[in-house]
Amino acid sequence: MNNNFVKGSWQEILDWAQNKSINMLHYCTGCGAIELPPTMTSRYDMSRFGIGPAATPRQADLLLVTGYLSTKTLRRLIYTYEQMQAPKFVVGFGSCTINGGMYWDSYNTIKQLDKYLPVEMYIAGCMPRPEAILDGLLKLKKMIADGEADGYQRYQDNLEYYHQNQEAVLGEVQRTQ
């Protein structure tokens, strides 16, 4: 019991550090990428909340999926997600990731992102403005601090489900493990 207490408090400290320091990998194939430069640079400066860009998936904590995903880019997104290190979060950005948005009857794009990857939260809008992005990321920070952002555990627990959905649209997916 004592051991559990120590483990729990240590986890809380790590959660606290994680919520203050988030390295974001923005997957910019959709048009949402255009809202990110103002969010990162002088006008809205997200680095004051401890959120900064990451150069590679290995160094990233947060995967920001900006906009629609064709089946071709979904495959790369899955590879990217599986390269990230464990406390990792996915945020869907724009209405394309929620229900397909304006691509909803396209033959070649997926409609719901969270059938393929465990999404922590969505930022709705087409496009969401920098204020909305910052608001969403602040909510994500709160979720991480409270220990509610457990997408990577959901992915582990429901691996079958996610793999089935991925293979249904992509055919064969190359697995790292």
Place this chain on the structure above:
Amino acid sequence: MIDIIYRIGHFVLITVFSMALGLLFMGIARKIVARIQKRYGPPVYQPYLDVLKLFGKDAITHGFIFDFGAIMALGGVIATLFFIPLGSWQLYSMEGTVILVIYLLAIASLGMAMGTVGSGNPQASVGISRALMQMLGYELPYLVILFALIYRYQTSSVWGLMQAQAGSFLNWNLFAYPLMAAVAFVVLIGMMGKKPFDSMIAPSEIGSGPVVESGGKYLGMLLLQKSITIIIELALYVNLFLGGAENILIFTFKMLIVWVLATMFGSLFPRFRIEDGIKFFWKWPLGIAILQAIYIIT
């Protein structure tokens, strides 16, 4: 026995102190760059949180060589640290520490190179080859300066060179040999991989170079390595050109001034291509260093 414990305690203390100070300096640099870009910037303690977070994350290894490279990089800089006086606080003093320090700093870079070989990522290889090429660029003018100083003061220990500038601040090499100090400052920016000379880490071009495959705990370790490297390079500059200091507080203050200036210079310039960077080092800093060396020798 007591002596050994005392010495080990000293090792640990000096390492932890340098790590903490280096991380603080990195935080200050981020704040300064933010203010120059008219941003608010992350809090000064952000690097501490980054390190804590990174050590809490999972990490994936790419084999024994990858692990060994990271350990060698960290061990190399910690070993270097013991030969550099911080104020009056130093562990070893002997003739030849200047040359020893240059050698030991290369070990850290070679450790990084080994790690990148272990990871097998082509972007990491590009990054580390650029870093080693750049080392070739800045070490030549730096060695010319160091040999000129060694010739001038007839001592090759960092402590001795620091003592030689004691007395008035006009004895500092900064004022005695200003050209040399300027060259060493440019070299310092190159050593720390700041903006005009950061082609080896270029995040948007080769995905942060040598550390491209390091995630989680490995990145945390390399961040600590980076923080100690910063302290070593600043301490070397302060000892050689700003006359050192009699206690650690003044020494830290002098290091901070050099660091802030280097950061400001770094945030003003765009990036050199690697070949242009080396050409620059071998043209201006090397030329001026040789002129100053000739002036000292004759």
